[in-house]
Amino acid sequence: MFKAKKLRIGIVCPYGWDTPGGVQAHVGDLADYLISQGHSVSVLAPAIDENSLPPYVVSAGKPIAIPYNGAVARVLFGPIAFSRVRQWIVQGNFDLLHLHEPAIPSLSLLACWAADGPMVGTFHASSKRQRAIFAVGPILEPVIEKLAVRIAVSEAARETLTAHLETDAIVIPNGIVGEKFRAGVARPEWSGNTIGFMGRFEEPRKGLGVLLEALPMVARMVPDIRALVAGPGDSDEFMKKVHPQIRNRVTFLGRLNEEQKADFLKSVSLYVAPNTGGESFGIILAEAMAAGAPVVASDIPAFASLLGQGKYGALFKSEDATNLARTIAELLKDKGWRDEIAALGQEHSRVFDWGTVAKQIFSVYEMAMVGGGGVRLASDTRSWTRLLNREGEN
Amino acid sequence: MRFALLGVAIFFIILWYLSFSATRLDRLHHRVETSWANLDGLLQRRAAIALELAHSDRADPASSLLLTAAAYQARDASIVNRSHAESGLSGALGLLQNDLTLESKPAEQELLRELSELTNKIRVAIAIHVDAVNRTRAVRSKLIFKVFRLAGSAPLPVTFEFEDDVL
Numbered sequence: 175m176f177k178a179k180k181l182r183i184g185i186v187c188p189y190g191w192d193t194p195g196g197v198q199a200h201v202g203d204l205a206d207y208l209i210s211q212g213h214s215v216s217v218l219a220p221a222i223d224e225n226s227l228p229p230y231v232v233s234a235g236k237p238i239a240i241p242y243n244g245a246v247a248r249v250l251f252g253p254i255a256f257s258r259v260r261q262w263i264v265q266g267n268f269d270l271l272h273l274h275e276p277a278i279p280s281l282s283l284l285a286c287w288a289a290d291g292p293m294v295g296t297f298h299a300s301s302k303r304q305r306a307i308f309a310v311g312p313i314l315e316p317v318i319e320k321l322a323v324r325i326a327v328s329e330a331a332r333e334t335l336t337a338h339l340e341t342d343a344i345v346i347p348n349g350i351v352g353e354k355f356r357a358g359v360a361r362p363e364w365s366g367n368t369i370g371f372m373g374r375f376e377e378p379r380k381g382l383g384v385l386l387e388a389l390p391m392v393a394r395m396v397p398d399i400r401a402l403v404a405g406p407g408d409s410d411e412f413m414k415k416v417h418p419q420i421r422n423r424v425t426f427l428g429r430l431n432e433e434q435k436a437d438f439l440k441s442v443s444l445y446v447a448p449n450t451g452g453e454s455f456g457i458i459l460a461e462a463m464a465a466g467a468p469v470v471a472s473d474i475p476a477f478a479s480l481l482g483q484g485k486y487g488a489l490f491k492s493e494d495a496t497n498l499a500r501t502i503a504e505l506l507k508d509k510g511w512r513d514e515i516a517a518l519g520q521e522h523s524r525v526f527d528w529g530t531v532a533k534q535i536f537s538v539y540e541m542a543m544v545g546g547g548g549v550r551l552a553s554d555t556r557s558w559t560r561l562l563n564r565e566g567e568n
Numbered sequence: 569m570r571f572a573l574l575g576v577a578i579f580f581i582i583l584w585y586l587s588f589s590a591t592r593l594d595r596l597h598h599r600v601e602t603s604w605a606n607l608d609g610l611l612q613r614r615a616a617i618a619l620e621l622a623h624s625d626r627a628d629p630a631s632s633l634l635l636t637a638a639a640y641q642a643r644d645a646s647i648v649n650r651s652h653a654e655s656g657l658s659g660a661l662g663l664l665q666n667d668l669t670l671e672s673k674p675a676e677q678e679l680l681r682e683l684s685e686l687t688n689k690i691r692v693a694i695a696i697h698v699d700a701v702n703r704t705r706a707v708r709s710k711l712i713f714k715v716f717r718l719a720g721s722a723p724l725p726v727t728f729e730f731e732d733d734v735l
Binding site: 290323341534544 | 696
């Protein structure tokens, strides 16, 4: 085979780099992978603390917290940010730009507006059709159109894109560092008849409430059942809402680091994802599968699709605690079934390995670059810059 | 005086919008051309691999004949018949692939591996091209583009319906 040319790739992350999040993690892993393949990568992102950034991240300024889509998004826009984006594009002399979430009012949208040339966009979020987004569609359309290729991380994200912006996308899943999870070691304190839950448990849409409602019913059939909850949040406050009878069965572990996370997923007898909605991909399920945990998840579209409609993990009716309790109890009693879905899941999780995923992304890069020419400032913003500079000189 | 200034400002805004729209359409036309060139190149490479497979010693005369014919047909097809010819080639490749994977030499294994990589790429290339064509047609059908003839003399891109079984 011919040797691939080494590229200069610019990646734009719309959310604050200091705040942990799915998009930030995705961008970081992708950048690490591309660098390991010998490409030169620069990531432009908002950041609070410029000194703690990895060497490939360039800060575009401090993020602004705005309420967006029912959560607080740390984004960055405005004239100063725009001029930093343009500066970064000019100095980077990139062969290709990869913009994440270009439909969010942040850096990626600015970069898409400012640049011309080979550009790829990745859409992460999925949401129901919203009037607000629908209304800005005509404004976004000519900008989003500049992307040579659009990638959606899941079917749900792709449907959102089709509904809001009437444009199609190629589905390439999120990546996980599979070997890290396959290398997890079972710890005795987390083993036994344990069910694991991971995430910001205070958010209702993560569905811990559904799991806790199901727990007493499971306890009747499996007396030594324990629920282990990992993730950031105020556990004392949450414990007050837990029924007194099952308090001794629930343990809050707090936030786990990556190594602990792999061990945790390896140890538990079942991993439960009772999310009630708002999920676009479900990367934690892929990670649990890679660690070899049998997975039980609510049948929301993103999870059902990730679990192959129930082939690589058990599905229960979303928000139905009785149904969840029955599924958990049946699985805990039937080790054969548990081992079977765990093995199938672990095998399937390899399609999410970064090696596989990044290869697909790179082949999209190659196609976006057909037609040649690197990234440059768009002609309409170029004249704008000239005008501004002239004003500055006067 | 003030009205005159306002008038001039509006005139320039309209002028800017028209030039912006023309750039936008030009970019789309460019994308249609490059995505087609890319797709065409990949399909040609697939036909070349098919011919190589047809000439390998594992292929029996009948399937070799079938594959050669299909590959030439795909290469020579006009743009209207292209999709049909390419699915013919897919069918022929599918038949042979089943036989070849059973027992074959490293050289053929290599060809088959290259073929499956190529197939994935073609799938993406088709999606990109179809999207580019659809977008261009959608934009060109807008009123402002028609009234000011922003498309100039560029031909309307051909909607190239790739059937699902092209690959």
